[in-house]
Amino acid sequence: TQSTRPQRLLGAVQKNATRGDPRSVVKAIDEFCRHKEWAMNVGDEKGCILDSVVSELNPATVLELGTYCGYSTVRIASLLPPHAKLITLEFNPDYAKIACQVIAWAGLEDKIQLVEGSSAEWIPKMKEHFGVKMLDLVFMDHWKDDYLPDTKLLEDCGLLRKGSVLLADNVICPGSPDYLKYVRRSPRYKSQYFRSHLEYTKAEDGLEKSVFLG
Ligand SMILES: O=C(NC/C=C/[C@H]1O[C@@H](n2cnc3cncnc32)[C@H](O)[C@@H]1O)c1cc([N+](=O)[O-])cc(O)c1O
Numbered sequence: 001t002q003s004t005r006p007q008r009l010l011g012a013v014q015k016n017a018t019r020g021d022p023r024s025v026v027k028a029i030d031e032f033c034r035h036k037e038w039a040m041n042v043g044d045e046k047g048c049i050l051d052s053v054v055s056e057l058n059p060a061t062v063l064e065l066g067t068y069c070g071y072s073t074v075r076i077a078s079l080l081p082p083h084a085k086l087i088t089l090e091f092n093p094d095y096a097k098i099a100c101q102v103i104a105w106a107g108l109e110d111k112i113q114l115v116e117g118s119s120a121e122w123i124p125k126m127k128e129h130f131g132v133k134m135l136d137l138v139f140m141d142h143w144k145d146d147y148l149p150d151t152k153l154l155e156d157c158g159l160l161r162k163g164s165v166l167l168a169d170n171v172i173c174p175g176s177p178d179y180l181k182y183v184r185r186s187p188r189y190k191s192q193y194f195r196s197h198l199e200y201t202k203a204e205d206g207l208e209k210s211v212f213l214g
């Protein structure tokens, strides 16, 4: 039977990356996507912006929406301090299976909790189920139409505190216009656009970093 692109991406990790070395896993995926098959990872260029936001924030609790193959999951988790936790939500079981193996190859299972399920279902369960008090960082990279409703859900569930950071991928391409308008207009956020390019291409894209002001 035919393999899927995520399966081929995992194969490239297992072939070219060193077990337990997250940076080699990130590199292997970027090489695969740049030279073999494009895939919707945040990628190396926007990934550097992601790295700088994570490193500067030094978050204890991170939520990622949309794991896909686990590229940004591994990228973020490799920069977290010792007792920090990253919870990542993925509702496609096939993608979740691949991401789980990519995370294991990177040796980051102890820092990452991969949950197979939807943001709508699991955001309201964050506190009771994971003992999460507040989220320091939310990385949004799931369906672009869900960025805004999920942001409002995070607010309503009391998961954001003064200083919590929302970092959204693809605010230009494919774009999330309603989300962008909301965070840029709302007095409750201080928003900043980091201009970059769509992963592995020359098209414009960027990340929007929005600090919740409480
Ligand atoms: O469409 C894009 N991303 C959508 C990503 C979606 C991923 O998040 C999961 N998901 C969705 N709602 C969910 C709710 N809850 C959990 N997982 C969820 C999907 O199963 C998928 O794994 C995209 C597209 C391009 N592009 O150039 O076309 C570039 C990018 O960087 C992109 O991120």
Ligand SMILES: [Mg+2]
Residues within 6 Å of the ligand: 040, 041, 042, 141, 169, 170
């Ligand atoms: Mg993306």
